[in-house]
Amino acid sequence: MSDTKTTPQFSPEDLQRINAELSGKSPQDILKWAIDNVQGLYQTTAFGLTGMCALDMISKISLERNEIHLVPLVRLSRKAWGFDIFLDTLYHFKETLQLAETASETYLAELHTYRPPGVQTVEEFEAKYGKELWKTDEDAYDYLVKVEPAQRAYKELGVKAVITGRRRSQGADRQDLPVVEVDSTGLIKINPLIDWSFKDVRDYIDKENVPYNALLDQGYRSVGDWHSTAAPVEGDKSDGNERGNRWQGRNKSECGLHKDYFEMKKAFEEKHKAAEEVAMQKEAPVGV
């Protein structure tokens, strides 16, 4: 995979202007702007509530613009934008995988699913990288299940920009997010629901009858891998921190997908190389 940084469609000055223009606009207006102005646009989603709102809004924009309500959405939408990228870490809850299927059927959306390099199943992953890698080396885990597959997807599909489901009210690293940003690889990230609260997304889902992860009915507010998503505790509303059930007890609030790609890759490769050298030394016959 080439690691050359691509030239973003927007200069820093463009970005400043665009963010000023889009500030305070509705998610639908931000999405319309993105569809009209951004090339190579896809949505990256783990089918969180926010991503589901965005998916529903995009479909409605497509319908509204074409004014033909009986043509399958897939054909209309395909004209307007790319499609969904789903990074299957192999450790998602079955409810999330079920929702991925329901969402792509409901919206006739074409799902591009990417898995860790060279493997298709948990068994293959664990045979190659060991059991519970998220405990023994969480950075390597993040790199293998999210960061590398995402870069592979972007390259293979020609993705230049992604719509994400991040919101400022999710706190931690997200409280100062801009609407449009460019990451270190030149990828444009658009965060259309940036100003919405958890209640706003929940209300939209209910009002528009949007499919959602069945775990929400069990009290989950944020859903990631099963091994890093704690089950809700009765009576705990965690209103201030909707992602408080993720990576509990660990100093971690992001999965790596929204961190610096080059730094993650370098750290992974250096560690990997060192591990290989140790393994080779062990294998070398005594005296060599």
Ligand SMILES: Nc1ncnc2c1ncn2[C@@H]1O[C@H](COP(=O)(O)OS(=O)(=O)O)[C@@H](OP(=O)(O)O)[C@H]1O
């Ligand atoms: N597995 C996977 N595949 C594709 N895209 C993904 C994935 N995980 C995270 N994302 C993108 O990041 C958005 C925020 O997700 P989370 O709040 O769950 O946080 S985290 O990224 O896991 O740290 C998330 O928002 P949603 O669309 O609401 O799911 C996506 O835009």
